[in-house]
Amino acid sequence: MMTLAGNLHINESRFREDFQRLTRDGATPDGGLNRPALSIAHLAARETFQDMIWQRGFTARSDLAGNLSACHYPSMQTKPVLMLGSHLDSVKDGGRFDGTLGVAAAFEVLQVLREHGLDRPLEVMDFTDEEGTWVSLMGSRAISGQLTRKDLTNPRGDLETFQRVLQRAGLSISGILSAKRNAEDLCAYLELHIEQGTRLEKSRTDIGIVTGMVGIHMYLVTFSGQANHAGTTLMSERHDAALGASKFCLMVQETVTERFPNCVATVGRMDFSPGTFNIVAGQVTVFMELRTEDAERAEELQQALYEAAEHSAKMFDLGIDFQHLESVTERRMHPTVIEAFEAGVSALGFSSRRLPSLAGHDAQSMARLCRSGLIFVPSAGGFSHSSREYTCWEDCVNGANVLLNAARQLVASF
């Protein structure tokens, strides 16, 4: 692959100003962001981004999945589009850098490339619901044709609320299913994101170049006992679902820690029914998520946790329902893009390492549609999905510059 002489550099002050502007809507007092996909705060952030797109003289495009993009399509150009992007939505009570930094960086790269008279179609994407408030990676899976009607009619939360929220955003399930784009129209997709972990910080590395994403598997594990009076039901007479769920939660942690060193499993929530002080829990539903580097390992872990759930239920004489809810399969990043990132890193004199992503990202959906790549910048202390999430500004700028030079090199090579 040819490389061009001389490096480009982003406009730091403009980049910083844009990032600050894009992190205002839904900002929380503790310095975090609270804008779950399609919430009022999230829609406000998109309006802010749309204003920025217009002000800078780009075309704003909003597709049937709600994805908002800034387009630079030279009228005499027929070559495929280079796409860059990330997402403006956050988890509930999340941080400022997760997603929004990638959108701001991509938008800055777009402006620099246009300033340098790059005569190629470019598009900067803000994908819908990357975090899966409703359906994980919804926007990027929609345009890469990886969403089924079943995915959309079984959202997190309930369908009716989801549909009301879609309606408010001017969207619909049928529309989202029609948002697919053609592979021939795209040459590559590039994304910058924070690591959300400590591997870069601990190894003092500037840039992480992602080789692929882990698979994510979600389960609802329900323990069923007998709802009963919390005073008159003797301890010995109880079928208390709370005990099975609690035992299971501890076994999940033990199992993964002791037998599955490279995997993670999380119990992020338990719903008690009826759920009051004075009634023994008749039913408790455990919300569990697993992440593994390959499908085979996922199978083994799922089996081990299924046995743990059965064991916990038997211990307290409870019924059990182990329901696999949803999976996002692991995905490899494209070698050409990985090389372009590494060329950019070395041209700019930064340090980098290849590593797998333990989180899901839009780049993994896009890998189904075109050459896809992702870089990480360090996360201080590894805090993520939390208001304590932080990346120092120098690292943000370094990442944006790598993204810029990799993009420039890629378009030159197609």
Next chain:
Amino acid sequence: MMTLAGNLHINESRFREDFQRLTRDGATPDGGLNRPALSIAHLAARETFQDMIWQRGFTARSDLAGNLSACHYPSMQTKPVLMLGSHLDSVKDGGRFDGTLGVAAAFEVLQVLREHGLDRPLEVMDFTDEEGTWVSLMGSRAISGQLTRKDLTNPRGDLETFQRVLQRAGLSISGILSAKRNAEDLCAYLELHIEQGTRLEKSRTDIGIVTGMVGIHMYLVTFSGQANHAGTTLMSERHDAALGASKFCLMVQETVTERFPNCVATVGRMDFSPGTFNIVAGQVTVFMELRTEDAERAEELQQALYEAAEHSAKMFDLGIDFQHLESVTERRMHPTVIEAFEAGVSALGFSSRRLPSLAGHDAQSMARLCRSGLIFVPSAGGFSHSSREYTCWEDCVNGANVLLNAARQLVASF
């Protein structure tokens, strides 16, 4: 104490019809009742009861705490009132007999006593929120002067919702605080209730005569860790509040079972924050309730569970907040009333035993105001606060007849 020759008997078919009518509002498909205090279904049940009061030619009275009563006040009478009653509210997804059976039985007793020309002031009470959907034993604590403004401004759920619900029912916090009645105006309070346990059924006893109620103590135990990304935060780097809460839940059960044989403790709910699949829980709040026969034992148990909470928090490097929310202190039933019940039991040829109540009842609030007594009828299988709650009709009738004859004897003795 004198006893009168001959026993009175209730009108079975009328009693049955009234009970069925009073269990229609808020009935669930599985044969249970869902009418938390001041819910639409509960207010509907009260309207039904008010219609019955009018139809049978009694005066309906609704006090400032929302307590609804059927009054028979002979105009030439100055003697203190004999009060009977229970409650029409249920827990969320509760049973048909808890409370409503006692109201129906008391109303039947009222009608029989009037038919027999009893020239004494009688009142049948339906107390507000016995179950503590908002404030436990609210109605009976209000008329016995045991509610503070603090009790009412710290309801379960949030204050604003509570106030909106009060407004819908035509009530207010200041009003509830003004609902106290005078001890001199009451001679005694009698109540019939289902046991909600298995002691009577297992010992094949017709009637349980309650000696006193256990104390009830409620706590919110909050474990604080660090909310973080469920994929990128390695298991070894987590401060997962779910683990501390789960460990604590299991320790509560072990501690009570092994060291406090006559007590019960329940974890009826856990609230996870932020509470989603893909975020390690930053905070989990455990809703815990204890019941003990005496205050000293309660102190010991609370101390033991506090240590269990500290241990669980330390195990997973979490912060802990152990908050005592509310207590209902234990209370003795009045010997005169106990004797009247026993006289009624033997006159009718039933079997009975004295036993403490492991549940809270309006009779315990009333004990602060006048001579108070409570009888139990058997609960099949001990199911309670559940749609499986059941008492065979013969036991219901027997209980009502004991209530009738005890009431008749008591009024004769004052």
